[in-house]
Amino acid sequence: MPLNIIVAAKQVLDPEMPASAFKVDRDAKKIMPPQGIPPVVNGFDENAVEAALQLREIHEGKVTVLTMGAEFALDVIKKPLSMGADELILLQDPAFINTPDSFFTATVLAAAIKKIGEYDLIICGRQASDWDSSQVSLGIAEMLGLPVITLGRKIEVGDGKVLVQRVLTDGYEVMEASLPAVVTVSNEFGEPRYPTLRGIMQATRKMPTTWTSADLGVEIPAPQLELSDLFVPERDRQCEYIEGSDEAAIGRNLALKLREAKLI
Amino acid sequence: MPPVLIIGEVTPDGDAASITGELIAAARPLADGLGVELVAALPGTSSQRAAATAITLGADKAYAVEDPFLDDPSAFDAHVAAAQKLCQEIGPSIVLFGRTITGRDVAPRLAFRLGTCAANDCVEVKLDSDQRLAALRPVFGGSALAWVRCLGDVAVVTVRAKAYEPLEADATRKGEVVNFSPGLGRDAVKSRLVERVKEDQTQGLRLEDARIVVSGGRGLGGPDPFVHLEEIAKLLGGAVGASRAACDAGWVPATLQVGLTGKTVTPDLYLTVGISGASQHMAGCAASKNIVSINKDGDANIFKEARFGAVGDWKNILPAFIEQLQELVK
Numbered sequence A: 001m002p003l004n005i006i007v008a009a010k011q012v013l014d015p016e017m018p019a020s021a022f023k024v025d026r027d028a029k030k031i032m033p034p035q036g037i038p039p040v041v042n043g044f045d046e047n048a049v050e051a052a053l054q055l056r057e058i059h060e061g062k063v064t065v066l067t068m069g070a071e072f073a074l075d076v077i078k079k080p081l082s083m084g085a086d087e088l089i090l091l092q093d094p095a096f097i098n099t100p101d102s103f104f105t106a107t108v109l110a111a112a113i114k115k116i117g118e119y120d121l122i123i124c125g126r127q128a129s130d131w132d133s134s135q136v137s138l139g140i141a142e143m144l145g146l147p148v149i150t151l152g153r154k155i156e157v158g159d160g161k162v163l164v165q166r167v168l169t170d171g172y173e174v175m176e177a178s179l180p181a182v183v184t185v186s187n188e189f190g191e192p193r194y195p196t197l198r199g200i201m202q203a204t205r206k207m208p209t210t211w212t213s214a215d216l217g218v219e220i221p222a223p224q225l226e227l228s229d230l231f232v233p234e235r236d237r238q239c240e241y242i243e244g245s246d247e248a249a250i251g252r253n254l255a256l257k258l259r260e261a262k263l264i
Numbered sequence B: 001m002p003p004v005l006i007i008g009e010v011t012p013d014g015d016a017a018s019i020t021g022e023l024i025a026a027a028r029p030l031a032d033g034l035g036v037e038l039v040a041a042l043p044g045t046s047s048q049r050a051a052a053t054a055i056t057l058g059a060d061k062a063y064a065v066e067d068p069f070l071d072d073p074s075a076f077d078a079h080v081a082a083a084q085k086l087c088q089e090i091g092p093s094i095v096l097f098g099r100t101i102t103g104r105d106v107a108p109r110l111a112f113r114l115g116t117c118a119a120n121d122c123v124e125v126k127l128d129s130d131q132r133l134a135a136l137r138p139v140f141g142g143s144a145l146a147w148v149r150c151l152g153d154v155a156v157v158t159v160r161a162k163a164y165e166p167l168e169a170d171a172t173r174k175g176e177v178v179n180f181s182p183g184l185g186r187d188a189v190k191s192r193l194v195e196r197v198k199e200d201q202t203q204g205l206r207l208e209d210a211r212i213v214v215s216g217g218r219g220l221g222g223p224d225p226f227v228h229l230e231e232i233a234k235l236l237g238g239a240v241g242a243s244r245a246a247c248d249a250g251w252v253p254a255t256l257q258v259g260l261t262g263k264t265v266t267p268d269l270y271l272t273v274g275i276s277g278a279s280q281h282m283a284g285c286a287a288s289k290n291i292v293s294i295n296k297d298g299d300a301n302i303f304k305e306a307r308f309g310a311v312g313d314w315k316n317i318l319p320a321f322i323e324q325l326q327e328l329v330k
């Protein structure tokens, strides 16, 4: 049975930018976009694209990527297409600002999924690396009345069911649900594939579909979570660098220092 | 008056899990500030004793929420349905969960059913001057902190473990324990547990419990150098951890990952080798009492949080360090 898979993916500031590039405009309650460091597709969402592509390889079908925002860097957000996804739908509207209010985000994404209509599986990354809220996937499931299984590291589909290996702190558990269902994946799923040259060429020719809030016919819900302050915490530790005539001496002196400080 | 509700947790032995007391400690000032009751709910198959404990820890009233479907921490569907029934019954203005295996999945789902979303993974909660709940949460992998205000009819929050110290238990405190049976049916459950597999074969000391943790990162260059870290851990009676880069590379099992999306450790000594100190890594170890780091890059971020730093190549530093350790602990 071919599978219709929807992946929700988000464009985020590069979470691995050097700490020195990370700056907050406290008055505007915004992170200042770092100079010369382009945004990226949220890492766990790339894992989700990878999961969808692997399932399509086995079952055939279609992988549709949904992304929501006010503005996009097209070359960045098209990456799932160059990885091999079939379609990219941009939910783009000046109202679709990047907010920690997951109720809003889930409402818009659920409306778009309803508009797509046909789907067997919705795969999301476990969390977005900007607000780290890890709940939009759960909101989509609740709003659409679907089962949801989080933290997948392996996904199998068969007999109208999905079987997911869920990451636990000391191993994993296998959960089962009927399709359609929502599944979130973690980095334990494995590295997402690199786009091939052919994939990149194909992606440049594919134009994303764009839906605005009017296209979705979605009513903007009353705000549920409001950002009232955003700041970088103070870190006032003073590191004492261990000295020594060479690196071996530094190693010995480090051990002696730990004893002197009664840490060992 | 709508009460403040905390959803505690019950251990397999029927005791109140430590998060229960932490949540009561977080909620007590909120309930007092609003002048309302602090209600604790303890969902499980047999939670009377845990409910009684919640009273001694500072709750005004405790619900033993008992149902055969609440037999497992991963029975998320049942936990959501039970919490929803209880909220219908008592109509709270604030609901606090722990950000635990259960709370992480259950709290947001309850929130969405109540027409709002959760403030997740909070380290502090307070009432704003307009009596709205405000919560402090690390965002951007811990690079920043955000205060968020809950504007919905009900505020749902998950509180990070160990963010609050439980209040001192007082066996003389009085409070009503109510039996509450949500009467869940099969229809509440949409996903089923098939099997559970334990992979972490570490003998003895758990990473989360160790007083000394020795963690390695990408700078180690491969799986083999981890034997040095194991040797150090053995000498000092500690456990070995790793950065996500080392886990993703397959050098060590994913169960060793420390950080935002891995384990949280709070040892007395956290020793890192070849770890740069990305905010997402620090999110899992920054509360360690002492961080000590070996890294060849003197400007690495990890040194901003370290008490002692050794700048250099671990290949030269570690052998001498281990030799000296052996002499010291002899």
Ligand SMILES: Cc1cc2nc3c(=O)[nH]c(=O)nc-3n(C[C@H](O)[C@H](O)[C@H](O)COP(=O)(O)OP(=O)(O)OC[C@H]3O[C@@H](n4cnc5c(N)ncnc54)[C@H](O)[C@@H]3O)c2cc1C
Pocket (backbone or CB within 6 Å): A015, A016, A043, A128, A129, B141, B216, B217, B218, B219, B220, B242, B243, B244, B245, B246, B257, B258, B259, B260, B261, B262, B263, B273, B274, B275, B276, B277, B278, B279, B280, B281, B284, B294, B295, B296, B297, B300, B312, B313, B314, B315
């Ligand atoms: C949403 C999200 C969640 C994440 N969750 C986690 C998490 O839970 N845990 C986690 O760890 N990471 C997490 N990460 C990844 C994190 O951002 C970093 O990529 C990761 O921690 C880097 O690991 P590292 O320090 O080992 O590697 P690197 O950053 O590559 O650092 C390697 C260090 O080794 C040093 N080095 C190299 N060679 C030597 C040598 N010979 N001797 C001494 N030092 C040497 C280098 O100077 C460098 O500082 C997450 C990322 C995202 C986006």
